[in-house]
Amino acid sequence: MRVAAVQMRSGTDPTANVVSFTELVTEAADAGARYVQTPEMTGLVQKDRKALTATVGAQEDDPLLAAAGDLARTHRIWLHVGSTPILRGDGKVANRAALFAPDGTLAATYDKIHMFDVDLPNGESWRESAIYAPGDRFVVADIEGIGLGLAICYDLRFPALFADQARAGASVLTVPAAFTRQTGEAHWHVLLRARAIENGAFVIAAAQGGTHEDGRETYGHSLIVDPWGAIIAEKADDTSGVIVADIDPSASAAARGRIPNLANVRPYAQDRRQQDAAQ
Secondary structure, eight states: EEEEEEBBOOOOOHHHHHHHHHHHHHHHTOOOOOOOEEOSSOOOOOOOOHHHHOOOOOOGOHHHHHHHHHHHHHHHHHHEEEEEEEETSSSSSSEEEEETTTTSSSSEEEOOOOOOEEEETSSSSEEETTTOOOOOOOOOEETTTEEEEEEHHHGGGOOOHHHHHTTTTSSEEEEOBOOOOIIEEEEEEEEHHHHHHHHHHHEEEEEBBBEOOTEEEEEEEOOOOTTTSSSSEOOOOSSSSEEEEEOOOHHHHHHHSOOOOSSSOOOOOOOOOHHHOOO
């Protein structure tokens, strides 16, 4: 299957984001991609809580998701909106991924589980939980016989999630993201390659990149990684664009056969002793 990762620089205007999204997804489809992934917060990058909650609506009213269904049907592709903010029925906001089938129907959704609540060395402070309600379940979708694990950005730092997806049948793992420039420069490549190696799986990670209208800076460098940890496609900067690669799910089975760590997991107990007792 030919797959694509779309790199964007989404802003605070949802209408403008839909236009950019449409152009880039069309470019990916024209390049022959059967599966196309866009970044976290494709439809809106807005860190001001009041402005964000005043803008977002329910899933059935979201203009980006409506456009995504139309694009999937027009181009006959699997279109994975990495995430966009969605107003839930309880009045809270979800950071939600949406996967559309080639007939335009919504095949799966996933709400980001792990909230980015951190204080970075450069003074950046983020409290995602102040705006978003976390999800509580992982998702593995089937795309033409390929198990696709859904995750979003900060989920990348929780390897157990990806191991659970792999054991549930995922041979392709996804990490659409809006990684900060600081953390991206330090950890983006090594963490994505680690998740691929640990699980013997392809990893596709579409990213936001550049300086956004709300003032944040994101790292870009969208990647596609093979099950042995080799980078097979990269958007090696923070500008908008598309990368493509051809993937063969049998490569995942081969990698897991060579190093069957998923099958070799053993239970173990904790033995924590005081230092003086150990002596």
